Amino acid sequence: MSKQLNYSKIGLLVGLECHQQLATRTKLFCSCKPRLFKGEPKVTFLRRLRPTQSELGQVDPAAYFEFKKGVRILYEADNETSCLVEMDEEPPHPLNPEALEVALTVALMMNAKPVDEIHVMRKTVIDGSNTTGFQRTCVVALNGSIEVEGKAVPIEHISLEEDAARKTGAEGFEIRYRIDRLGIPLIEVTTGPVIQSPREAQRVALAIGRILRATKKVRRGIGTIRQDLNISIRDGALIEIKGVQELELISKVVEYEAKRQLGLLEIRDELKKRGVTEDEIRGEFHNATELFKKTKCRVLRKAINQGKRVLAVKLPKFSGLLGREIAPGMRLGREMADRARFWGRVGGIFHTDELPAYGVTEGEVDRLKRLLKAGPEDAVVFVADTLENAADALRAVVERAKEALRGVPEETRAANPDGTTRYMRPRPGAARMYPETDIPPIQITEEYLQELASRLPELPEEAVKRLMVEYDLNEKLAKQLVDSEYLGLFEDTVRKAQRVSPTVVAATLTETLKALRRDGVDVEEVSDEQILEVFRLVDSGRTTKEAIPEIITWLAEHKDGTVEEAVKELGLTVISGDELRSLVDRVVYENEAVVKERGEGAFGFLMGVIMKRYRGRLDAKVVSELLKERLKSLYRG
Amino acid sequence: MGGNHDLPSLPGYKGEALKILREAEAQAGDLIRIFKDGTSYEGVLMPRSEYGDERHIVIKIRSGYNIGVRVTADTRVEKVGAGAKVTFKPPPPPKQRPNLPRVSILSTGGTIASRVDYRTGAVRPAISAEDLYSIVPELSDIAVIETEVIFSLFSEDLTPKHWTRIAETVAKRIGEGVDGVVITHGTDTMAYTAAALSFALQDLPVPVVLVGAQRSEDRPSSDAALNLIGAVSAAAEAPFAEVVVAMHETVSDNAVAFHRGTKVRKCHTSRRDAFKSVNVNPLARLADGQLTMLTEDYRKRDHDRELTLKPNFDERVALIKFYPGMNPRLIDLYVDLGYRGLILEGTGLGHVGRKCFPSIRKAVERGLIVAMASQCIWGRVNMNVYTNGRDLLALGVIPLGDMLAETALVKLMWALGETDDPEEAKALLRTNMAGEVSARSIYI
Numbered sequence A: 001m002s003k004q005l006n007y008s009k010i011g012l013l014v015g016l017e018c019h020q021q022l023a024t025r026t027k028l029f030c031s032c033k034p035r036l037f038k039g040e041p042k043v044t045f046l047r048r049l050r051p052t053q054s055e056l057g058q059v060d061p062a063a064y065f066e067f068k069k070g071v072r073i074l075y076e077a078d079n080e081t082s083c084l085v086e087m088d089e090e091p092p093h094p095l096n097p098e099a100l101e102v103a104l105t106v107a108l109m110m111n112a113k114p115v116d117e118i119h120v121m122r123k124t125v126i127d128g129s130n131t132t133g134f135q136r137t138c139v140v141a142l143n144g145s146i147e148v149e150g151k152a153v154p155i156e157h158i159s160l161e162e163d164a165a166r167k168t169g170a171e172g173f174e175i176r177y178r179i180d181r182l183g184i185p186l187i188e189v190t191t192g193p194v195i196q197s198p199r200e201a202q203r204v205a206l207a208i209g210r211i212l213r214a215t216k217k218v219r220r221g222i223g224t225i226r227q228d229l230n231i232s233i234r235d236g237a238l239i240e241i242k243g244v245q246e247l248e249l250i251s252k253v254v255e256y257e258a259k260r261q262l263g264l265l266e267i268r269d270e271l272k273k274r275g276v277t278e279d280e281i282r283g284e285f286h287n288a289t290e291l292f293k294k295t296k297c298r299v300l301r302k303a304i305n306q307g308k309r310v311l312a313v314k315l316p317k318f319s320g321l322l323g324r325e326i327a328p329g330m331r332l333g334r335e336m337a338d339r340a341r342f343w344g345r346v347g348g349i350f351h352t353d354e355l356p357a358y359g360v361t362e363g364e365v366d367r368l369k370r371l372l373k374a375g376p377e378d379a380v381v382f383v384a385d386t387l388e389n390a391a392d393a394l395r396a397v398v399e400r401a402k403e404a405l406r407g408v409p410e411e412t413r414a415a416n417p418d419g420t421t422r423y424m425r426p427r428p429g430a431a432r433m434y435p436e437t438d439i440p441p442i443q444i445t446e447e448y449l450q451e452l453a454s455r456l457p458e459l460p461e462e463a464v465k466r467l468m469v470e471y472d473l474n475e476k477l478a479k480q481l482v483d484s485e486y487l488g489l490f491e492d493t494v495r496k497a498q499r500v501s502p503t504v505v506a507a508t509l510t511e512t513l514k515a516l517r518r519d520g521v522d523v524e525e526v527s528d529e530q531i532l533e534v535f536r537l538v539d540s541g542r543t544t545k546e547a548i549p550e551i552i553t554w555l556a557e558h559k560d561g562t563v564e565e566a567v568k569e570l571g572l573t574v575i576s577g578d579e580l581r582s583l584v585d586r587v588v589y590e591n592e593a594v595v596k597e598r599g600e601g602a603f604g605f606l607m608g609v610i611m612k613r614y615r616g617r618l619d620a621k622v623v624s625e626l627l628k629e630r631l632k633s634l635y636r637g
Numbered sequence B: 001m002g003g004n005h006d007l008p009s010l011p012g013y014k015g016e017a018l019k020i021l022r023e024a025e026a027q028a029g030d031l032i033r034i035f036k037d038g039t040s041y042e043g044v045l046m047p048r049s050e051y052g053d054e055r056h057i058v059i060k061i062r063s064g065y066n067i068g069v070r071v072t073a074d075t076r077v078e079k080v081g082a083g084a085k086v087t088f089k090p091p092p093p094p095k096q097r098p099n100l101p102r103v104s105i106l107s108t109g110g111t112i113a114s115r116v117d118y119r120t121g122a123v124r125p126a127i128s129a130e131d132l133y134s135i136v137p138e139l140s141d142i143a144v145i146e147t148e149v150i151f152s153l154f155s156e157d158l159t160p161k162h163w164t165r166i167a168e169t170v171a172k173r174i175g176e177g178v179d180g181v182v183i184t185h186g187t188d189t190m191a192y193t194a195a196a197l198s199f200a201l202q203d204l205p206v207p208v209v210l211v212g213a214q215r216s217e218d219r220p221s222s223d224a225a226l227n228l229i230g231a232v233s234a235a236a237e238a239p240f241a242e243v244v245v246a247m248h249e250t251v252s253d254n255a256v257a258f259h260r261g262t263k264v265r266k267c268h269t270s271r272r273d274a275f276k277s278v279n280v281n282p283l284a285r286l287a288d289g290q291l292t293m294l295t296e297d298y299r300k301r302d303h304d305r306e307l308t309l310k311p312n313f314d315e316r317v318a319l320i321k322f323y324p325g326m327n328p329r330l331i332d333l334y335v336d337l338g339y340r341g342l343i344l345e346g347t348g349l350g351h352v353g354r355k356c357f358p359s360i361r362k363a364v365e366r367g368l369i370v371a372m373a374s375q376c377i378w379g380r381v382n383m384n385v386y387t388n389g390r391d392l393l394a395l396g397v398i399p400l401g402d403m404l405a406e407t408a409l410v411k412l413m414w415a416l417g418e419t420d421d422p423e424e425a426k427a428l429l430r431t432n433m434a435g436e437v438s439a440r441s442i443y444i
């Protein structure tokens, strides 16, 4: 599988949907702060979302299935981060003008044409992630274009929408969501499906991200930017992959998806060669509970002891195809398991391509195959659960098997952190967009657009050049800063803490924070104001630049702590005045022999001793002056 | 609004936009292309909100989004294709089970019983039994349903004449032997109608359940389905035979509360649990399919009891909320207009400023019935505690105990509708007819 694919030959086409949270003062449709909360919820409430018919009288089958099963949603809230609007207990307030301005700014930066009158829509989403059962969204501009490595990439839509609630758990038929994130403004940038390689997908995403950050109005941290990818290959299907949170993962997801679709096409061809027809896949379920009564497989044993059943189905001539790896970590068997989990709420499935294993013996497999009259060419899939769940699960498996004969099924998949993907739900139908009648349309005037155009933020390339000239930063640091979301804070800091070198500030905001993040420090807990305060202390000489990482770490760990407290708590106040003088004297005295031997030449050695012992608490410049002075006086004396 | 099926071809459009669309012979639902400023926009022509201006055309573009395109001097519209006729096809209704109780659902309008056609912008009542079964299939497990649209109005447009019509229709259905009646109603004035029916429908043999929704039925999160299930369940099987309001008990989708029609008030503008029983506990609740009575003091269901219909209301009754600085001439005005009764919504235990006394005296002398409820909402009036109250009593103002001001208004309208004799009307006002007053104030 490691061979390099020829992407143009397989007809790869990728479109990006880039979602970025905005750092506005309030949410999109209410006046709550766009913040998340930790700890126990103050408020919980239970809801059921009922699939409604579209204007065509259709009901989304997946949604209706979930509803019929009795799925309930338990929402968690507190009073700081949500109000009755997020609870769907109050109509939305008018669209946040600050968010709209950011979206229009981005639109102008991407040469898109803002729409004359914005209409907020309801996009049906009934997995519980929106208390209303729909997401409010509006297209703000159309037909833009950005240039990425000399190629024009069309921007089809720039939209503004509300972020969804975040899932915090699921037990049985109860799903838990926290509504703090619900309503945070998201800008969505949708490219045309013109991207032709995994690498290009990543470059385009990076370019879009840079433009968004140039507005200095974006939220930062994990989960604040999310990419959805629409990926297809020739003869494959348009697959929507949701929720890629890291830029570095994009090329991998695209590569794996191309491979997955190719692999599924190969399976299709192989099934054709074996002469399988859809009628042959009959979906007759056999009760195999008796057969596994004395099994050593713990999963099966446990289920049987709980009174559950083992149901099995034969997939004719599928032997070897369920276990075949079609892309790293992805197999048809796993796709069937995903479907079974979704439709049957089972933990997983067993299939004969992976057996004997998991305590299931060869003898048991043989008896199972005999029970289902399965030959060596056939595969058998079985599952242990309540009769109802097991039957739902196997029905989904049979459906997926039939789809394998046709090639790649259209579906929405979710990205895993390793770049693989999993089945999420069937692709929603087109007719799921309704007008949000509670929000009047918003007209965008020519005058307003002209005014916005006159004060557009500088483009990322321009910013890099300016930083290099204005602050004497090297190119690498300047680029990192522009890519970092911290450019605004950098300029603020340099202006307010003028004695700290801009290079130190830039390096702290990029490399230092990155290193801390890698060490597991929750840097997002530290506010811009606190970081600025740290630099001010350095600026006034009350602490040193070497102490910065320690202070930030302390602040991340002490949510309500102040910078002053951090410095005091950590013992990082700078030693100065008489205390410093006596400290220098002490070190000189302790190393009398060296001083005697080398005279003023002992400076380097002594400096090293002092700085090592009191690192982070001394201003090296002041120490060096004092030490020189002391040595000079000794030498002369 | 209403069941208007003869829709205009360009709903909501006016002025310039209408002109240019007419010229292109486009109709709502058609695929059109708009050319302007060197670009073009293609999409399905959508209806315009009646509050929209005259300068924008709304289209649904391919991605499903609606956008408004401004008509300028050089804008051109071209019809690309005719719109596909969209018909609403509810899924086949579930099988009826004839041995279940019979419930009549009467529709009066409001959020619960309407559907918006997003393509044409028209609102139509969704109240055929098939519609209801398709929207809430669970209903077919509870009752055999027959439906009737009495009218389709926002509840703030209802008048006492509508109460009369509703009462008469309910009486007719009960006369036909149904096991219970459900009335779908806009929530804003549902409590007034509930009070009106409580007085108009006496000696009820079966339950009469008013039901509404705070979120429209076409939204996945609508409270309509649960409320409707609760209402139909109660109409079919509840042990009580009273007029009640069925709405969410809390903000969660797990319980429906049934409030006595004379003791219920809409206490929140938007929450699902906006309706509260005031000064009493709700009559009953339904959770997990189980109906529990919350009081022992209720009229029991009895098929053989004979309903007494008293559906008349006299609209010449006013509800006057006293406030600091109120001009007493407002009271005179009602007297001059020929009103027959006034409910004062007084402060605290039942007071109004002394400046109003002469006007009140005049009203009483002219034969108006003047009665007192409290604007505190919770608690009962007691006009013996302060001089002010005692003086009002001496003027002939009738204290109404713990009766809600809105219920008092409805009751006096009803009493004066029933009799021309003020003394008889006063006697009715003082008598507990439908649980509107209680002798004890319980701690809730």
Ligand SMILES: [Zn+2]
Pocket: A027, A030, A031, A032, A081, A082, A083, A084, A085, A086, A183
């Ligand atoms: Zn809010």
